[in-house]
Amino acid sequence: MEARHLGRTGLRVSRIGLGTLTWARDTGERDAADQLKTFWEAGGSLVDTADVYADGGAEYLLGRLVEGLVPRRDLVIATKAGSVPDPDRRFDCSRGHLLAALDASLERLRTDYVDLWQVHAFDPGTPLEETLQALDIAVSSGRARYVGVSNFSGWQLAKAATWQLAAPGTRTTLASTQMEYSLLQRGVERELLPAATDLGLGLLPSSPLGRGVLTGKYRRAAPPSGSRGASEQLAAFVAPYLDETADRIVDAVSTAADGLAVSALQVALAWVRDRPGVTAPIVGARTSQQLTEALSVEGLSLPDEICRALDDVSAPVHRYPDQDWSEL
Secondary structure (H helix, E strand, O other): OOOOEOOOOOOOOEEEEEEOOOEEOEEEEHHHHHHHHHHHHHOOOOOOOOHHHHHHHHHHHHHHEEEEEEEOOHHHHEEOEEEOOOOOOOOOOOOHHHHHHHHHHHHHOOOOOOEEEEEEEOOOOOOHHHHHHHHHHHHHHOOOOEEEEEEOOHHHHHHHHHHHHHHEEEEEEOOOEEOOOOOOEEEOOOHHHHHHHOOOEEEEEEEOOOOHHOOOOOOOOOOOOOHHOOOOHHHHHHHHHHOOHHHHHHHHHHHHHHOOOOHHHHHHEEEEEOOOOOOOOOOOOHHHHHHHHHHHHHHHOOOOOHHHHHHHHHHOOOOOOOHHHOOO
């Protein structure tokens, strides 16, 4: 699998990442092991997890598998911290919580360091400089090699990245931002993606298949058994993309797939993988068979005319102040 630099850093990662959101919850140890081995044998390196996935179970499972199945040196392990199971406070990005969470993640992952440590979301209750100081400490102490953020808006990302760039040699520059991005969710193109590109951060798209909807499995039918849409935990996660707008986009993807003699999954994944500023979409498969189909996109590049057609049918409305004023 082709590798790409993560933003303007020396870290190279596979241009498709493996997500572990469902590990230790909907995906058991045997299926997780099959996925990790399949991913590694295909040349994949970037594995993304978080301390809250299955209440730490995903990290624990990944740690067990890496220890006995895949060499640690071959993987780029990325995890996240900052989300908390507190109904009164969804995020805690205080220095104390983040560093304690990192130590707990390292213990579950059975490793001395993570390659990429990410703040899971912006915490309005903590001064941003305090949050960022935790990232500096993580790198200087050797517990993290690179750092990034996730689910930050455009202005939040720009403020954080600029703060880190303001003291070179003292503060650790951000390497990446992880955000949802697909043909069904192109909101990052308004401000966040231009900011990330200008500041030298690589974008790691989550849910690149529109939470599974872009595969066509929900097309004019009840959610299939075993799918996320039929899952008690994830049905509400999929529901926002089961509307007429999504149907129109999925129809276009399916038409393109038929014309290219490939699957809708491959078309949707290739589109987001090759968008400007993207480093590696994170794919969360339920089975190794689904992952194998996603990894087969390595040999697919969409023709320009198909890219333009997909761009047109999924184009978000960007007006003031995003357009050039002369066009208004």
